[in-house]
Amino acid sequence: MAKKNKTVFVCQSCGYESPKWMGQCVCGAWNSLVEELKSPEQPYKKSPTLTSSVRPQSLKTIQSGIYSRLDTRIGELNRVLGGGLVKGSLTLISGEPGIGKSTLILQASSKLADQYGIVLYVSGEESEEQIKMRAERLHAVSERLLVVSETNVDVIEAYIDELNPVFIVVDSIQTLFKPDLTSAPGSVSQVRECANNLMRIGKTKDIPIFIVAHVTKTGELAGPRILEHLVDTVLHFTGERTAEFRVIRAMKNRFGTTSEVGVFEMKEEGLAEVGNPSAIFLEGLNPHIDGAIAVCSLEGTRPLLVEIQALAAPTNLGFARRTAIGIDLNRLNLILAVLEKKLGLPLIHQDVYVNVVGGLKLEGTSSDLGVALAIYSSMKGLPIAATTTAAIGEISLTGELRPVSHAEKMIKEAAKMGFKKCIMPKKNVEKMQKYDGIQLIGAESLKDAITIMFHQERE
Structure with a gap:
């Protein structure tokens, strides 16, 4: 039977x-x-005698070396990766459909093929003809860029053994399958096993591998969480498909920092690097409208000036809404509580919306003061001289302004962009030197900052 x-x-x-x-x-x-x-249970086998020459060593005796990196010739991508592609590394890139993942990788693959040798582009979603059409549009056609439409991991490994490429792209991991497993492609078992196979190939052959992954409806990485633990680097591509700008951020990086961001502009011929993101994010700033102000945030080693817009409108029904795009919603609720408690601003029956222009998600707390000033400006209908005044500072629960780190870099960026004034914590001003062309205004509390911005200048 x-x-x-x-x-x-x-x-x-x-x-x-x-x-x-x-x-x-x-x-x-x-x-x-x-x-x-369920996979059939294998009979128990006695572990073979150890024949490997590798033995545990003292950490002090191990020679430390510098990772060898490949230059992608895309400065913004190199910045996020930490200086380039590390040989033998496994990089996962995710993002919403149509955001530009395949475009960026195809551009990088062509440049790497021109410099270093054969690059293998494995696609499980598109045919070779479709990839060729995109490559021609991007001017990314290289003789040493080889394309194959395949989903069987064992066949892909045979191609790698035959060609010995310097770089491999897999688009996408959810389409791959291993014939030994009975589950469908994209399932937890298949994704885990295929990722393990690719990691083994990359580490043993010293080949950097790029893996494209899908995202869920909520924007999170699809598939098991173990996928993020296996890879060395996790890159996330964000931005609106209808907008021009794309932002790439490292969520995990074993060979560099996770705080760097790369900014691209989507054009007909592909993704173009944005060398001066501050100018792009501030180009629509209007000094004659209320609820808008420029803030400075440090993203990795790069200071960025961005526009923050706020809108306070009366609540019609039910509870007041709080919406934050580009900043943490909990941080917004904290700032609103301080405005209500310390300044008596009646926000309990006001819907409050805050948006960071350009699709950038701000990290850290240096934008707190700017958010508070924008909300106050919208609530009172008082415009800010947004094209000449910037704001930097963290707001504490007591209403005081706490100093922020790397304020010097932010001030230099603000002066370079033509700002004449910058309001910031008084403790930061006391420690900083004077800069030509920009006036540093120190405030001890949020109340002082609002008095300086909206009342002293109008007296």
């Missing part, structure tokens, strides 16, 4: 296995368990 195949239900979010179907997984996801055939 033939032995019946056993099945198991696997969560597509966390990889949890259950003998029966459940509506909600232990990780909290609903309707995420999919039935898969």
